[in-house]
Amino acid sequence: MNPVSIITNNSTIVPSSVIQVEHLDHFFGEGTLKKQALFDINLSINAGEIVILTGPSGSGKTTLLSLMGGLRSPQLGSLRMLNTELVGATKAVAVEARRSCGYIFQAHNLHSSLTAQENVMMGLEVHGAYSRSERRNLAVNMLAVVGLAERTQYYPADLSGGQKQRVAIARALVSHPQIVLADEPTAALDKKSGRDVVELMQKLAKEQGCTILMVTHDNRILDVADRIIYMEDGHLIDQAESVAIAGSLHTNEAVTSKDTNC
C-alpha cells in the first residue's frame, strides 16, 4: 500500500509522517550499570501504514514502542508523534500524546472484574468527551465490528484467548486513534486465532485510516505489513537489509507451514 499523502499548495505530493524518529538513543540504569538499549534510531512512519517491527529477543523493540507510546520518557535525539516532540516534553504533553495512541498488548490486559462492554468503554474514558450512554453505544457497536455482538456482557474469564484479544482491539480502536501500537498481539494465540486477530486489525486500520506499528516474533503474520523493519542489538537494520531478512522469514514460514501440514 502506498502511504497516505497530502497535497500542498503547490500540488507537490508528500507523504504525511505521523511518527518521526531521529538519532534516538536510549539507556537503562545509572553509573556502572548504565546500558545502552537503542542506538541512533532513525525512522519515519507515514499515515495509514501498517509497519511490523521484528528482530531477536532483547534487540530493543519493546523499548522503542514504549518510548513512542509515552510509557517511558525518551532521553536523547528526537521522537515526534503526530508532530509532538516527546524528547524533553512536559508530563502533560506526554499524557496527551499517550491518549492519541491505541495500545494492544500480548496479554490483552483486560480488567477481569469488568465485562467486555465495560472494558471497551474504558478506551473512551480518558477522552472525557463522551457521556456514559454514548460510551456504552460506541462500545457495543465496536464489539459488533469485531464479531462479539453476542458477548458484550461476558467477563474475560468466559472468553477464549482470541475473543479476549478482539475485545482488546475493540478497546484500542473505539476512540479511532490515529496511531495503534501493538506489542506481540498474537503471541498468546493459536495460529488461526492469531491470523484472525491481525486480519481484523488490518481491516479496521484501513477502514479508520489509522497507522499501526506492531512488534512481533510471529513470522506467520508478516504479510499483513506494508513494511517490515528489523532490529538487532538496539540498532535498526537498514531498509534494504530488512527487506532481505523479511523475505527469508517468509520463506522459512512457508517451509514451516508445509512441514506442519504434512
Ligand SMILES: Nc1ncnc2c1ncn2[C@@H]1O[C@H](COP(=O)(O)OP(=O)(O)OP(=O)(O)O)[C@@H](O)[C@H]1O
Ligand atoms: N527496564 C529495564 N531495565 C534495564 N534494562 C532493560 C529494561 N527493559 C529492557 N531492558 C534491556 O534493553 C534491551 C532491549 O530490551 P527490549 O525488551 O526492548 O527488547 P525486545 O526486542 O522487545 O525483546 P523481546 O522480543 O524479548 O520482548 C535488552 O537488553 C533488555 O535487557
